[in-house]
Amino acid sequence: MGKSTVSRMLEQRNVPVLDADQMVHELYAAGGLAVEPIGAAFPTAVTGGAVDRTALSACVVGNPAALRQLEDIVHPLVKAQRCLGLRRAAEWGAEAVVLDIPLLFETGAEADCDLTVAVSAPPHIQRRRVLSRKGMSPEKLASLLARQLPDAERCRKANVVIDTGCSLKETEKSIDELVSTFPSRTRKAYSKVSTDAG
Ligand SMILES: CC(C)(COP(=O)(O)OP(=O)(O)OC[C@H]1O[C@@H](n2cnc3c(N)ncnc32)[C@H](O)[C@@H]1O)[C@@H](O)C(=O)NCCC(=O)NCCS
Numbered sequence: 001m002g003k004s005t006v007s008r009m010l011e012q013r014n015v016p017v018l019d020a021d022q023m024v025h026e027l028y029a030a031g032g033l034a035v036e037p038i039g040a041a042f043p044t045a046v047t048g049g050a051v052d053r054t055a056l057s058a059c060v061v062g063n064p065a066a067l068r069q070l071e072d073i074v075h076p077l078v079k080a081q082r083c084l085g086l087r088r089a090a091e092w093g094a095e096a097v098v099l100d101i102p103l104l105f106e107t108g109a110e111a112d113c114d115l116t117v118a119v120s121a122p123p124h125i126q127r128r129r130v131l132s133r134k135g136m137s138p139e140k141l142a143s144l145l146a147r148q149l150p151d152a153e154r155c156r157k158a159n160v161v162i163d164t165g166c167s168l169k170e171t172e173k174s175i176d177e178l179v180s181t182f183p184s185r186t187r188k189a190y191s192k193v194s195t196d197a198g
């Protein structure tokens with residue numbers, strides 16, 4: 001739907017973003033906290049001390065119970081990382097942080113949010129974009145979509161909907177409008193931290 005693209009646009013405007021998918025990547029890398037429990041639950045999914053996403057996908061795609069089992073391992077670890085990120089952002093003086101979460105309403109994470117934003121595109125555009133990706137198949141798409149709220153319901157629940165069924169330039173404009181509603185200290189604080197961090 002363009003969630004990561006919108007996240008990048010927000011970061012370019014100096015808004016701090018905590019990206020759940022990226023956290024999962026870190027948790028699955030060698031030394032990551034998810035490697036051991038995933039190895040215990042799905043032995044074929046760990047190779048060379050890291051999670052092999054293709055092998056893990058094969059274990060959970062088309063198997064809702066296995067996907068839930070995986071989520072029970074991963075989601076608490078992601079939540080802990082998120083709390084750490086939020087604490088750090090508060091120390092920096094950020095007044096708002098964007099949480100980029102694929103399963104926001106599905107996991108109840110919206111309870112931690114003051115404002116919710118759904119990134120949405122018409123189904124035929126979503127399908128075309130997703131299926132053009134390496135490693136994606138109609139079966140995998142169906143399996144992941146089955147776990148997600150229907151788009152119309154997600155949009156109904158969100159406070160703001162960003163429609164990405166348009167040009168990137170038009171989406172940039174929507175993001176400018178959205179960011180103009182955020183507290184200005186968020187942007188200033190984050191620019192300072194980015195500089196401090198080198
Ligand atoms: C199933 C896995 C191995 C597939 O990995 P792969 O690299 O092939 O795909 P990727 O992670 O990019 O996901 C593809 C799309 O599915 C979405 N998605 C990811 N996990 C889930 C899930 N549990 N339910 C529904 N959609 C999901 C992603 O946001 C993305 O849009 C991976 O997504 C995973 O480990 N998921 C479980 C962790 C999870 O729930 N992550 C999302 C929120 S923290």
Ligand SMILES: Nc1ncnc2c1ncn2[C@@H]1O[C@H](COP(=O)(O)OP(=O)(O)OP(=O)(O)O)[C@@H](O)[C@H]1O
Pocket residue numbers: 001002003004005006021102129163164165166167168169171
């Ligand atoms: N107007 C638009 N807004 C956002 N993305 C667009 C737009 N037009 C085309 N795209 C393209 O659609 C794709 C969206 O992919 P993106 O990774 O952002 O989606 P996502 O929802 O984060 O998916 P995932 O959660 O699977 O990573 C990108 O290749 C992006 O360039």
